[in-house]
Amino acid sequence: MTRPRVGVAVLTMGDRMPELLALLESVAKQDEPATRVVVVGNGTALMGLPDGVIAVELDENLGVPSGRNVAWQRLREFGDVDVLVDLDDDGLLIDTGVFRRIADLYWEDPHLGIVSFRIADETGTTQRRHVPRLRAKNPMRPGLVTTFLGGGHALSMPMLEQTGGWPDAFFFTHEETDLAWRAIDRDWDVLYEPRLVLQHPKTSPARHTIYHRMTARNRVWLAKRHLPAPLVPVYLGVWVVLTVVRAKSLAGLRASFGGFAEGIRTSGGPRRPIRWWTVWRMSRLGRPPVV
Structure with a gap:
């Protein structure tokens, strides 16, 4: 090598x-x-x-x-x-x-x-x-x-x-x-x-409404594409709660729920679930794929 x-x-x-x-x-x-x-x-x-x-x-x-x-x-x-x-x-x-x-x-x-x-x-x-x-x-x-x-x-x-x-x-x-x-x-x-x-200059992408929509849509796509079926509703449920708790504006919250809806009704690519061994490994690294 x-x-x-x-x-x-x-x-x-x-x-x-x-x-x-x-x-x-x-x-x-x-x-x-x-x-x-x-x-x-x-x-x-x-x-x-x-x-x-x-x-x-x-x-x-x-x-x-x-x-x-x-x-x-x-x-x-x-x-x-x-x-x-x-x-x-x-x-x-x-x-x-x-x-x-x-x-x-x-x-x-x-x-x-x-x-x-x-x-x-x-x-x-x-x-x-x-x-x-x-x-x-x-x-x-x-x-x-x-x-x-x-x-x-x-x-x-x-x-x-x-x-x-x-x-x-x-x-x-x-x-x-x-x-x-x-x-x-x-x-x-x-x-x-x-x-x-x-x-890198200090910025916040959340200042743009489109950020909230794309973030929510892509979270749904991420779960649909890669999580074992039992974890999909858990992951999305956790992030719905976190989105509501962290919301700083009504416009951002509306954009987020619009993104969630878009992610559910559309496809972000083929579904290829990760192995349960990968779920365990990610959990051992401190971030199980439900949050």
């Missing part, structure tokens, strides 16, 4: 060009350079990218998972990438050793499927929602988890081949959990490594 080769993928809608160029500059400064860097314009033209960056322009915005699948397939065509690193276009790598550490992690553990970065704002603060575990008081505690952060992460190319990549229909929200569950079900590890930092 040779040292894992890292490729980078970035999605953009073309509305954050200064941030995108700063991110690409931080990618270029890594002390172990990426083999390939791909930028996917999700419904936008791409101009003024640095030399060597591969531009893929899509005619329409296909959403996050479909856009990432396009980037994955483009890198796959070259055949010289072992680990794919996805980065948000308004993020920034503040350490020059990120790719080197990622290569080290995959070199040391052949079962490593996904590595989740720590997301921190300009002050170094990590929001609770950016720690991919239930007990999220300490964002500096590494370890195996059951989901990962979309803003910054690394993916094993063999893992992507086995799982089939991202769930196109989701558009955005919960595509990471969908992929993580499939990876764990195929005996891959998902690791949260807080030493890998992506600096």
Whole structure:
């Protein structure tokens, strides 16, 4: 086995060009350079990218998972990438050793499927929602988890081949959990490594009503696609209660229930339930797939 080769993928809608160029500059400064860097314009033209960056322009915005699948397939065509690193276009790598550490992690553990970065704002603060575990008081505690952060992460190319990549229909929200569950079900590890930092502006996606609808719809799809039948109503019942308890506006609550209804009457993809062994493993990791 040779040292894992890292490729980078970035999605953009073309509305954050200064941030995108700063991110690409931080990618270029890594002390172990990426083999390939791909930028996917999700419904936008791409101009003024640095030399060597591969531009893929899509005619329409296909959403996050479909856009990432396009980037994955483009890198796959070259055949010289072992680990794919996805980065948000308004993020920034503040350490020059990120790719080197990622290569080290995959070199040391052949079962490593996904590595989740720590997301921190300009002050170094990590929001609770950016720690991919239930007990999220300490964002500096590494370890195996059951989901990962979309803003910054690394993916094993063999893992992507086995799982089939991202769930196109989701558009955005919960595509990471969908992929993580499939990876764990195929005996891959998902690791949260807080030493890998992506600096990212402090924002809240819940400020948009569409976020509430998509979140609720995709939770239903997630359960329908992957949970053993007895756990589907349990999972959805828990999240209905949590949605009501956490609601901060009537508009958001209405959007959430609209999303739940949409998820029930529509399909997010074929049903392939995870094994009960996977349910047990996820429970041992601190997050049974009912919450």
